[in-house]
Amino acid sequence: MAGNGSFWVQIMPAILFLQLLFRAVGTDGASSFSFANDCQYPVWVGVLSGATSPPLARSGFYLPPSGTFQLAAPSSGSWSGTFWARTGCAVDSSTGRFSCATADCGSGDVACNGRGPSPPVTLAEITLASPGSGGQDFYDVSLVDGFNVPVRLSPSGGSAGECRAVACAGDVNAACPSDLRVVVAGSGGVVACRSACxxxxxxxxxxxxxxxxPAACGPTNYSQVFKTACPAAYSYAYDDASSTFTCVGASNYDVTFCPRT
Structure with a gap:
């Protein structure tokens, strides 16, 4: 017994040191992505991991009105990816193929399986720093590929003064120029707004x-329509100054479709 007591006395300083080191290095970093559908219609969320990032557990899922869903973020290494909402989705009774009226990823399934969306589409884009690194996350809402559904992207936790929510909450479809409008038969109106590109x-x-x-490509009359409706969102490829946001130490990112505020 005495020997065992001496053993613990000897190793306790090492254990305390490791605990303090663990806290100093930290495990800070986004551990999850939370999704909420505040639209009055269902959406089918698409998920695309960056080329060098590990895939998440789901690459597509159904989200009914008032529905929520959560995905775990990678526990190690940096990660980048994109989230978006598909609308007007259904299965073709003759082929069994799944497709959507807007932002379809072309997989023929609810899961996008590594495929990106067809424009026009509103994108929520995130690049996470490696957990515990103390590095910055970068995130934005992009209308570079057009608009289909309002989106808000909001970090939880993180450094004070940073980590603000960013959104395109306005109805860009209502302000869409006539030559950029997407109308689907039976939809009752404009379902999406194309980018000029x-x-x-x-x-x-x-x-x-x-x-x-950036010096050669500035805003256009078309991109200004997007910028007026959603000042914090990317309206064209080099709209970085007012549209890229950073956060250190966020524990979660909330993606809300058709946010109420």
């Missing part, structure tokens, strides 16, 4: 070719 494929609107730099 998607509609016209010009270097000027897509910020490519001779316009492929």
């Amino acid at each position: 998607d509609a016209y494929r010009s270097a000027r609107y897509c910020c490519t070719g001779e316009y492929g730099s």
